[in-house]
Amino acid sequence: MAKASKPKQEVIAEQATPIVETLEAKTTATPKAEIAEKATKTEPVAQSEAVTESKKIPSTNFNPEYDLHQLLESGAHFGHQAKRWHPKMAPYIYAKKDGVHIFDLIITASQLEKAARFAYGLGKEGKALVFVGTKRQAKDIVREEAIQSGAMYIVNRWLGGFISNWEQVSKSNKEMVSIRKGLEEGLYKNYTKKERLLLEKKIQRLERFFGGVVELKNKPDAMFVIDVGREKTAILEAVESGIPIIGFVDSNNDPTKVDYVIPA
Secondary structure, eight states, rough: OOOOOHHHHHHHHHHHHHHHHEEEHHHHHHHHHHHHHHHHHOOOOOHHOOGGGGGGGOOSSSOOOOOOHHHHHHTTTTTEEEEGGGGGGGEEEEEEEETEEEEEHHHHHHHHHHHHHHHHHHHHHTEEEEEEOTTTTTTTHHHHHHHTOOOOOOOSOOOOTTTTHHHHHHHHHHHHHHOOOOOOOOTTTOHHHHHHHHHHHHHHHHHHHHGGGGTOSOOSSSEESSOEEEHHHHHHHHTTTTOOOEEOOOOTTHHHHHOOOEEE
8 A cells, every 4th residue: 555645844844854953953042132133233135124214113112022933833934945036035044955945033033023113113103004915824814913903904805006096995995984884874775675785795895805994094004915925016006105014025025125024
């Protein structure tokens, strides 16, 4: 009888074990002060860290810390296949093992801290942060975490022009609120059954695209993009409008358009 093959992810994990163990030993042996010093000296990608003055949020006393071992256990260290990598991700990569890139989790933790402080500053000043994560595997988590943190979200599909054609999007948003309120208050009770059905279908469509940003009165002040490789249109519109971006960046993506790069 043929022996059952192991799942691909399990095979990759086994292949990467020697590298991971080395990284784990390295982070365990490195004093916290030294880790902070390295993170400060590290300059992954010039454009990623060169946040313009208009994008900066005043510093706060909020100092988050991320457990490197938890990042390791979650699989944050796994990058993409090395043959498909983007050269500008090189500063974030610790090693390559059997064709798979391994991220330096010291840098990942440092970048997470910077992104968290920036997001905290946005919330403190009442600014609008929009989570963007339309990937099937991530959308439910993105929605849940956005609601829990009081942020807005887009998890179904990024509509082209959401930022660049904000006036039209704003009108659609207001129309959705108006129709929903009308249905709840019985303003359409004199409409025919077919007309009410059409209104219900329309609001369902609008809620699919704008339900997570119903409270957004103006263009977002910042965006948290879960997969920058997938959300290219969202990234492009944000860059053109000068909106800062926090983003998870895999080893096969270009990090230069993201202001707060989280290599993972």
